[in-house]
Amino acid sequence: xxxxxxxxxxxxxxTGKKLTxxxxxxxxxxxxxxxxxxxxxxxxxxxxxxxxxxxxxxxVPEGYKVSRKEKRNFPLILESPSPNQTSLYFCASSWNRNTxxxxxxGTRLTVV
Amino acid sequence: GIQVEQSPPDLILQEGANSTLRxxxxxxxxxxxxxxxxxxxxxxxxxxxxxGTKQNGRLSATTVAxxxxxxxxxxxSQTTDSGVYFCAALPKSDYKLSxxxxxxxxxxx
Numbered sequence: 001x002x003x004x005x006x007x008x009x010x011x012x013x014x015t016g017k018k019l020t021x022x023x024x025x026x027x028x029x030x031x032x033x034x035x036x037x038x039x040x041x042x043x044x045x046x047x048x049x050x051x052x053x054x055x056x057x058x059x060v061p062e063g064y065k066v067s068r069k070e071k072r073n074f075p076l077i078l079e080s081p082s083p084n085q086t087s088l089y090f091c092a093s094s095w096n097r098n099t100x101x102x103x104x105x106g107t108r109l110t111v112v
Numbered sequence: 113g114i115q116v117e118q119s120p121p122d123l124i125l126q127e128g129a130n131s132t133l134r135x136x137x138x139x140x141x142x143x144x145x146x147x148x149x150x151x152x153x154x155x156x157x158x159x160x161x162x163x164g165t166k167q168n169g170r171l172s173a174t175t176v177a178x179x180x181x182x183x184x185x186x187x188x189s190q191t192t193d194s195g196v197y198f199c200a201a202l203p204k205s206d207y208k209l210s211x212x213x214x215x216x217x218x219x220x221x
Contacts, residue, residue, distance in 0.1 A: 033208065042211050042212075042213055042214070043198070043200075043209075043211040045208040045209070048207055048208060050207075056207070058208055059208070088153055090155060092209075097142075097143075097202065097207050097208075098142040098143050098202065099143070099160075100143070100145065100157065100160035101143070101145065101200075101209060102157060103147075103154075103155040103157075105153075105154050106153045106154060106155070108153070
């Protein structure tokens with residue numbers, strides 16, 4: 001089944017404790033991206049990747065890192081999480097930036 | 113950047129009713145998608161429709177790219193249609209989908 005898989009689905013962590021949210025797609029898509037969804041602010045892009053080893057900042061990259069060492073994986077790294085990073089996170093993938101995007105199930109992150 | 117505006121913000125329907133959701137966008141687009149966010153937070157793809165008309169069961173969508181709007185039609189609504197419907201557009205000059213604020217649909221039995 002074609003899908004985008006995020007892990008974990010739910011996470012509660014403490015301020016400053018480094019964490020990684022994984023994202024994997026099995027569709028051989030070149031383009032991947034991360035979004036966060038917050039009440040009143042909607043969905044905003046954090047980072048995107050056009051292909052392996054090619055990443056760039058989206059609208060809200062502060063406090064996040066990404067890497068794209070393999071085509072299928074695009075992890076989101078929070079080196080020192082803070083409470084304002086409490087949010088619902090989505091990973092997405094598509095053949096290229098213009099084609100249909102498919103989203104993962106979402107990761108609910110709470111930083112206390 | 114591109115502005116994506118959805119209307120109405122909220123919609124309450126009786127089961128079996130029909131409805132139309134609208135999405136206006138402020139720039140030429142390469143991609144226009146409709147999503148349904150279910151109560152568990154998952155974003156479900158409904159349509160990839162940068163132009164033209166598509167139908168999938170009780171749902172259909174039309175995008176008039178030259179006039180910069182898209183419409184999502186829900187016919188014979190069911191309680192399972194409840195949730196938030198998002199329109200997202202990718203302008204020709206950008207690398208990210210820009211989402212509208214969504215339309216919250218509540219279907220009552």
